[in-house]
Amino acid sequence: MKLLFWQWHSFMGKGVERALRKLEVEYDTFFYQMKDWEEDEIFAEQLESRLATGQYNIMFSINFNPIISEVCEMHHIAYRAWVYDSPIHIRNLTPLKNTYTKAYFFDRGQVLEYQKNGIAAEYLPLAADVETFSSVAVSEQDRKEYQSEISLVGQLYQTVYPQYAAPLDAYEKGYLEGIMAAQKMVYGGYFLPDFLTDELIRKMNAAYQKAWNGNIAVNKREVEFLLASEITRRERFEILSLLSNHFDVALYSGDSDAHLNKLRHKSYVDYYSVMPKVFKTSAINLNISLKTIRTGIPLRILDILASGGFVLSNFQEELAEYFKLGEEIITYGDLEELYYLTDYYLKHEEERKCIAANGLERVKKDFRFEDRMRKMIEDVL
16 A cells, blocks of 8 residues: 655644554555645656556545545545635535545534535544644744733734625614624524525625625625634634733734734744744643634644643633633633633643643643544545
C-alpha cells in the first residue's frame, strides 16, 4: 500500500506526516497551492499524471478537494479527506457522493447534516500536534513580545452582511436580525439553518434581482455562512471590547478594528514557529468558535492545549464528551460567566496552571495523530 498526500499551505501537515512514519505507511507528497478549489486544469493534469503511474492505493488531503475526488473516481483510487474547516468552502457538494471518496469531519452535528443529504460523511475529531508545539522554546525576548493576560488568535470576521441586508425589506431585515440575536445567545445549540426557509431565500434573491440586476444570487448554505460569520464578528467584538476594558488583551489577527482601541493589535503569527509561543506566554487563551461549528472541538483549542496553554472557550457539546470540564478546560455559557471566569483564573495562577497541565495530558492520550490516521487508512483496507 502506498499513499499520495496532497499538500498545500494548511494546518496539521507536520502531524499527519509524523503519524504516517510512525505507522510505517509508505507515502509521497505532492504540493500544489490552489486558487480555485473547484476549477484548476493544471492541478487536475498534474494529479492525473501522478495517479496514472499505478503506484498509489490511497489519495489523502487535509480538507476536501472536489478535483481530487473526481480524478480518483476516474482512476478507481480511494480518496480520504480530513476536514478542519466548518463549513467546507465549495459550492458544489456532489463530488462528496463519489464512490471512492470519503470525507471525515470533526463536527458530529455537521456529519449528521451531510448524511441526511446522502453524503458518506464520517465523524473523526481533530488531533493535537503535541510533539511539534511542545518543542517550541520560549526565550526572555519572546516573553516580552508575546506575554499577556488574555490573547485571541484568530479572525474578527469582517463580513459583507451590511451590503447584503441593505436591499431587503424591513421585515426581512428584522427577521435576519432576530434569528442572529437568538443564535448569538445560545451555546451548545445550533438552529440557524432551520429558520432559513426557501421563501426567505426567494425574497432575498428577488430583492437582489431588483437592486443589482440579477448579478448576485444566494443559496441557503451561503446565507447561513454569512449570518454565522456576522454573529461571530459581533460576538468577538463584544467579548474583546468587554475584556479589554478591564484586562490586558492581545489580538493576533490579520484583521483590525479601530473601535477596539484598548486592546493590543498584533499581526498574524506563523502557525508553527510563533503561535505556540503566544499560547505558552498568555495567562488565558480565548477560543470563540465560529457559529457554524455545531458540536465539534475546533482545531484552535487542540493547538492551545498541545502547547501547554490554558483554554477558556465557549461551550461546545463535544468538549463535555472528551474533557473534564473545570479540570482540563474551562468553558463559559454567556458574557457574564466569561467575565467572572476570566477575573477568577487571572487571580488563581496555580489552579490555572494545573488545569492547563491536565488538558495537555488529555490531548497526549486521546488526540493523537497516529490514531486518527490509522482509522482513515483501516477504512480503506
